[in-house]
Amino acid sequence: MKLFLETYNNSDSVNLADIPVLSYKYFANMLRSYFVDSDNHCLSYYAFRKDDKLKFICAIAKDSDGKIYLSSHELKAGITALDSLTPEFPQLHIFEREIAENFGITFEGHPWAKPVRYSENRADKIKVMNNYPFYEMMSDQLHEVGVGPIHAGVIEPGHFRFICNGEKVLHLEIHLGYQHRGIENLMLQNDNPIKLCVLSESTGGDTAVGNALAHSQLMESLADFEAPEDLQIERCIALELERIAIHIGDTAALCTDVGYQLGQVVCEALRTTIINTTQFWCGNRFGKGLVRPFGTNYPLNDRTVEEIKKILNDSGKRYFDMAERIYSLPSVLGRFDEIGIVTTEQAYRIGAVGMAARTCSIPRDIRSTHPFQYFKNHRPQVVIQEKGDVLARGMLRYLEAKESVKYIFELLSKWEYTEKSNLKPDYNYKLKPDRFSASIVEAWRGELCHFAVTDEKGNIMHYKISDPSMHNWFALALAVRDQEISDFPICNKSFDLSYCGYDL
Amino acid sequence: MKEIIFIIITFSALGIFTLPKRSQYYQMLVTQIFLIVVTGYLMYLSFNRIGPLQIYLFELIGNDVSLVIDSLSAFFIFVINITILTGALYSKGYLKPYLRDKTRLEMAWHYFNFLLLHISMLMVVMLREGISFLVFWELMSVAAFFLIIFESDKQENKDAGIKFLIQMHVAFYFIITAFIICSIATGQNIGFDSLEQYFKTYPSFPVFLLFFIGFGIKAGFIPLHTWLIHAHPAAPSHISGIMSGVIIKMGIYGIVRVLTYIHSDLMPIGVFILIISIISGIFGVAIAIVQHDYKKLLAYHSIENIGIIGIGIGIGVMGLAINNPVLASLGFAGGLLHVLNHALFKSLLFYTAGSIYQQTHTRNIENLGGLMKKMPATAVLFLLGAAAISGLPPFNGFISEFLIYTGLFKSLMVSDSILSVTLLAGIVALAVIGGLAVFCFTKIFSIIFLGTVRSDKTRHSHEVRSSMLFPKFIIGILIIAIGVMPFLMLRPMAFVAGVIVDDTSSLRDMAGTMSGISLSLSLLIVFIGILLLIKLKLSKVRHTDIGPTWGCAYTGSDPALHQYSATSYAEYIIMKARLLVGVKKHFRYLTKEKIFPSETYFKTESSDVFDDNLISRPVGGLLSFMEKIAVFQTGNIQHYLLYAIVFVIVITIISIFGII
Amino acid sequence: MIIKELKILRQHGIQYVPDLKTAVLTPLFRGRPVIKEDPTDQETEKIKKLCPSNAITTEDGFGIDIGKCVFCKECALAYPDKIAFTNDYKIASNDKNNLIVRKGDSEIKFNENIVRPEVRKLFKNALKLRQVSAGGDNSCEFELYAAGNVNFDMGRYGIEFVASPRHADGIVITGPITENMSEALQICWDASPGPKVLILVGTDAISGGMFADSHAVNRKFLEKYPVDLYVPGNPAHPLTFINGVLRLIGK
Structure with missing residues (x-):
């Protein structure tokens, strides 16, 4: 009996029926055998209603062979309790909680069974934002600090609950859901594909290119279309530009929090130059509208390439000078070094992905392990840091930006010799019926997954988005344990996780 | 005349037992006022003469027993009277809830012992003859014991009372041993008069040490303080206030009285007192910071303040040793003025603490909060006491500490190096104690009064009745008066210090500084008053909305739960001073x-x-x-x-x- | 050492945009649309089907409501002779009716008549704003934060974002106002003292954008209070926001 179906990222879609359906017992054992090896990690584990059953799909990524393993099990109507796998594999905690919230399934033995985002279509409407069950310690001598949802800066809403003894944080609990807009349901509107493109970009406006790319890749996969090389190269350049811009912005934010004014203003100004380049290319500073399925409205031309090269040479060098200075200043290092440490062990156990994993010596980078678009032909260097503290996360951004600048130049030279396809986006595409596809993109935070299932007419029946922040929010909670509460803003900024991507 | 007064007092005291519950209090109060008037008159007489006032009483085993009142005794009479008076006025309201449950005999016994305490304390400071002194000293301890175990239904109160009684007896043995040694060695009768002869001929330190231990247990110097920390929380609040206010000062009185007879070995004695006082001060305030029981916290603060008084006395003795009248007079004046000041603000703090306990029935500050809105007058009075105890101008604590600081600084210049180091240690210690006291009182004031409620215990609290507020107002006025018009206290303190120090002219020289202080403080108060008036006027004109505290718009829980706790505030000290506390x-x-x-x-x-x-x-x-x-x-x-x-x-x- | 910092500063140069009212953005910037020719009825049907956010209106003739428009430019790409998007970023207005672009319109008009007098009187020289993200996708928040950075520097006009609503003269909302955030938004509004302004930034805030029909969105808040300024865009460019606010406070 086949336990799983193998597929690759950014490749053909698979028949939904080909994904093996196991009983929960076999399904659980299969997951056990996979997750024991740290080479495997869970991309996503979710459920949706098909006919009168609840179908669970689990997608596992194996880093060494670049494959994605798919498996599923079905729950008949009437069964509402399953044994939880979280005690053995904490990385599944958020997914089991999501399934429990949306469909009312009880995972018995789950050590942290709490609501995820209070979605509008959740099963138990009695649970509301106001009665989130926070973890409490028995004592009348500790005090709790509750921050949010409305924070002091111009940022997204979320609630953080600290249990403190004096200035030391004993425990942090993060309660989100304020940004929930019901995107997954809205993605099921099959009347206008442009809506789906705009909605995916809105999932996370700071990751507009990443989300649009994941969506476009998904649609192309379900329609059996392979993008021509020049389109692939342009998409990779856009993704890397987004990465560089955000990393420079994050460096500015880190400097703001420690009061290093020069770093803040220089990096802010440099970020503006990068996103103005994106604006020059497509008319939007965040790249909205740049990536579309089956083609692009804004192909690269020589003028744009010249602009990109000029800005990267100039701003890139200035950023590297500034970052070198920042990470050699003792006063800044004193705030960053050994603060907010997440150990490698912890990162593995909670299934951290993307930047949060790479700063703890875990080499998880989809561009290298499960490459997509032009990364298949030309893989970038994966940057790893070891200490898992704020300094590592800051340094990672600097080094990744450096690597991305180098990579863009390599891509641009490749672009010059590639045949130009001049494809425009096609919104009249037809998707193949009864298919499943997975599209994973290494956005700047980490691996961003879009999954879709089509019905017998070729309409999208279910759409799932798994933002890297789903895995990584818990890393922040672990990082702040036993730290001073005044170091929390630094830890939060160093992770820079998405509230709206998590809340959908 | 004396006999008539004696008969009136005795019958009045015994008459308490014959009256119904409601009237017993007034009987006690009237008797106390009578005592105050009589002793006040004696005090007045003693101030305007050279040499002490002597009044012969009776004969005892061949010795004349007389009342001998010099300025030191008169000063302590004043302290005793004012504290007992305010305590008595306060107790009316405080004891009211107990009237229902206690029997007539129990209440009468309580009032009787209160009266007995008053009488015995007055006699202690007025008698020099040994046996009568010791008799009244014992009576004082016994009366205090019965007052402490007023709420004897709780086992812990009885334990605290027994501890108190036993330690007082240990103290008694030390004192009596010292007296006997002096008497036998000099061949005179037991009493303070034999000390004069003894200290002229024999080394002073050993016997002084015996006296110090005996009186020090009463005063509460470290490491002799262990009865204090149990007795204060156990006693009802008006008694705690009086205990901290005057009973422990009897120990100070004893030590100072003994010091008036010592003229040799002064330097070792002075340094010894200074070191013990510094330890008491710092240790007392550090432990106070980590307490959650506010009465225990105030008890540890009393230890700290005894330390401050001791610092003043210690440097006074050192001043006598090196013949530096500036150091001597300022040290003694500061230390003794602090006796009065501490009696005032500590009793104020205990009375307000009693009001809080009456309303909330808990002594754990982690369960309180937000009482400022419910008990505003009590809150302001507590704040007044807290600011005074921290030594902040324009209140009285500042004045006495200022005198001690001045003495230290003025002598720093003219001393040799070893002495300078000691004096510097005194300055540093005083400063550290002051800073830690502010830390402690910001914690306790904020946790109890500011913010909002932390538990159900404060839900039904309201302001206490005015009979309980009135004595606190009196104390408050005195605190502010001494703080803002310190020059009024200079002449009296010069007289008091003159008992020990011959040349108190440096105190009179302080008059200029004191007037300067009082002028600037008065200006400050006027300025603050003007600002307040302007603010009141302006806020009447503007529209005011009342809404909940901004809690980042979290809708789930009560923002009141997200307040600082006392342990968290004290965490800094706990971390740094783990071994100490x-x-x-x-x-x-x-x-x-x-x-x-x-x-x-x-x-x-x-x-x-x-x-x-x-x-x-x-x-x-x-x-x-x-x-x-x-x-x-x-x-x-x-x-x-x-x-x-x-x-x-x-x-x-x-x-x-x-x-x- | 200082030398390195001086070198960085010299390279940094002067960053602020001298005149925020006359800056020019890159040619492809999707700002104000113009309607060169009214489309035919058939074309109008096709354009309506094409538009992802129902921004096409046909009452009183063909118009694009930029309060609903997500600036995807698909309509202009499909019918370039009828519709085009200019790089005019001054598209903020205080009158929702002025946000509908019709043939012949050459600018988005600001309606001086409906500006509340106390806004001009009190906030001309200093306007402190509290930003509330009620379901925004983080792009508008980034742009609002950038409006105060070293390039745009809206602080020179006294416009600033503050941390507490108690210090605020107005509330700026981004995002479509999700159900989960609606109560918090109300609390924030109540906590700021009057007189106060209400500014909506971004398409999601003005009309709900792509989420107007979602069950997770609760826009009842906007029915209660008058809005002082609408700043369209997806996301709204910092220059749009700053110019809009400057018009509002009368600078």
Whole structure:
């Protein structure tokens, strides 16, 4: 009996029926055998209603062979309790909680069974934002600090609950859901594909290119279309530009929090130059509208390439000078070094992905392990840091930006010799019926997954988005344990996780 | 005349037992006012003469017993009277809830002992003859004991009372030993007069040490303080206030009185007092910071203030040793003025604490909060006491500490290096104590009064009745008066210090500085007053909305729960001074391996290292030893007869062999 | 050492945009649309089907409501002779009716008549704003934060974002106002003292954008209070926001 179906990222879609359906017992054992090896990690584990059953799909990524393993099990109507796998594999905690919230399934033995985002279509409407069950310690001598949802800066809403003894944080609990807009349901509107493109970009406006790319890749996969090389190269350049811009912005934010004014203003100004380049290319500073399925409205031309090269040479060098200075200043290092440490062990156990994993010596980078678009032909260097503290996360951004600048130049030279396809986006595409596809993109935070299932007419029946922040929010909670509460803003900024991507 | 007064007082006191519950209080109050008037008159007489006022009373075993009132005694009479008066006025409202449950006899006994305490304290400061002094000293302790165990239904109160009584007796033995040594060595009668002769001929330090231990237990110097920390929380609040206000000052009185007779060995004595006082001050305030029981906290603060008084007296003695009248007079004046000031603000603090206890029935500050809105007058008075105890201008604590600082600084210049270091230590210690006191009182004031409620205990609180507020107002006025018009106290303190120090002219020289202080403080108060008026006027004109505190718009829970706790505020001191304050944390930190935390708890406990090692452990050891021996106590007559026979045999054998 | 910092500063140069009212953005910037020719009825049907956010209106003739428009430019790409998007970023207005672009419109008009007098009187020289993200996708928040950075520097006009609503003269909302955030938004509004302004930034805030029909969105808040300024865009460019606010406070 086949336990799983193998597929690759950014490749053909698979028949939904080909994904093996196991009983929960076999399904659980299969997951056990996979997750024991740290080479495997869970991309996503979710459920949706098909006919009168609840179908669970689990997608596992194996880093060494670049494959994605798919498996599923079905729950008949009437069964509402399953044994939880979280005690053995904490990385599944958020997914089991999501399934429990949306469909009312009880995972018995789950050590942290709490609501995820209070979605509008959740099963138990009695649970509301106001009665989130926070973890409490028995004592009348500790005090709790509750921050949010409305924070002091111009940022997204979320609630953080600290249990403190004096200035030391004993425990942090993060309660989100304020940004929930019901995107997954809205993605099921099959009347206008442009809506789906705009909605995916809105999932996370700071990751507009990443989300649009994941969506476009998904649609192309379900329609059996392979993008021509020049389109692939342009998409990779856009993704890397987004990465560089955000990393420079994050460096500015880190400097703001420690009061290093020069770093803040220089990096802010440099970020503006990068996103103005994106604006020059497509008319939007965040790249909205740049990536579309089956083609692009804004192909690269020589003028744009010249602009990109000029800005990267100039701003890139200035950023590297500034970052070198920042990470050699003792006063800044004193705030960053050994603060907010997440150990490698912890990162593995909670299934951290993307930047949060790479700063703890875990080499998880989809561009290298499960490459997509032009990364298949030309893989970038994966940057790893070891200490898992704020300094590592800051340094990672600097080094990744450096690597991305180098990579863009390599891509641009490749672009010059590639045949130009001049494809425009096609919104009249037809998707193949009864298919499943997975599209994973290494956005700047980490691996961003879009999954879709089509019905017998070729309409999208279910759409799932798994933002890297789903895995990584818990890393922040672990990082702040036993730290001073005044170091929390630094830890939060160093992770820079998405509230709206998590809340959908 | 004396006989008539004596008869009035005796019948008045005994008459309390015959009256119904409601009237007993007034009987006591009237008697006390009568006493105050009489002693006040004596005080007035004593101030305007050279040499002490002497009034012969009666003869006792061949000795004349007279009242001898010099300026020192007069000063203490003033302190006693004012504190007892305010305490008595306060007790009316405080004891009202108890009237229902206690019997007539219990209440009468309480009022009687209150009166007895007043009388015995007055007599203690007015008598010089040994036996009568010791009799009234004992009566004072016994009366205080009965007052402490007023709420005797709680076992812990009875334990505290017993501890108090036992330690007072230990103190008594030290004092009486010292008196006997002096008497035998000089051949004079037991009494203070024999000290004069003794200290001229023999080395002063050893006997002084005996007196110091005896009186020091009463005063509460470290490490002799362990009764204080149990007795203060156990006693009802008006008694706690009086205990801190005057009873412990009797110890100070004793020490200073003994010092008036000492003219040799002054330097070692001075340094000794200084060091013990510095330790008391710092240790007292550090432990106070980590307490959660506000009465225990105030008790530790009394220890700290005794330390401050001791610093003043210590440097005064050192000043006498090196013939530096500036140091001597300022030190003594500062220390003794602090006696009065401490009596004022500490009793104020205990009375307000009593009001809080009456309304909330809990002594744990972690359960309080937000009382400012419910009990505004009490809150302001507490704040006044807190600012005064921290030594902030324009209140009286500042003035007495200022005198001590001035003495220290003025002498720093003219001393040799070793002495300078000692003086510098005194300055630093005083400053550290002051800073830590502010830390402690910001914690206690904020947690109790500011913010919002932390538990159900404060839900039904309201302001206390005015009979309880009135005496606190009196004290408040005095605090501010001494603070803003310190020059009024200069002449009286010069007289008082003149008992020990011959040249008190430096005190009179302070008049200019004092006037300067009072002028600037008055200007400050006027300025603040003007600002307040402007603010009041403006806010009447503008529209005001009242809404909930901004809590980042979280809708789930009561923002009141997200307030600082007392332990968290004190965490800084706990971290730095862990050994000193002896705080133990019961908590398993969440390890890196535990991703999802399971149920856990957190608790801190603090213990007094002296109480543990000097009292609890030895007593515990003794008790367990006794339990082992108790096997002999079988309750069986035959066994006891056997013991008797064995004893006789043993004695016979021993005698035969001539061992004894 | 200082030398390195001086070198960085010299390279940094002067960053602020001298005149925020006359800056020019890159040619492809999707700002104000113009309607060169009214489309035919058939074309109008096709354009309506094409538009992802129902921004096409046909009452009183063909118009694009930039309060609903997500600036995807698909309509202009499909019918370039009828519709085009200019790089005019001054598209903020205080009158929702002025946000509908019709043939012949050459600018988005600001309606001086409906500006509340106390806004001009009190906030001309200093306007402190509290930003509330009620479901925004973080792009508008980034742009609002950038409006105060070293390039745009809206602080020179006294416009600033503050941390507490108690210090605020107005509330700026981004995002479509999700159900989960609606109560918090109300609390924030109540906590700021009057007189106060209400500014909506971004398409999601003005009309709900792509989420107007979602069940997770609760826009009842906007029915209660008058809005002082609408700043369209997806996301709204910092220059749009700053110019809009400057028009509002009368600078």
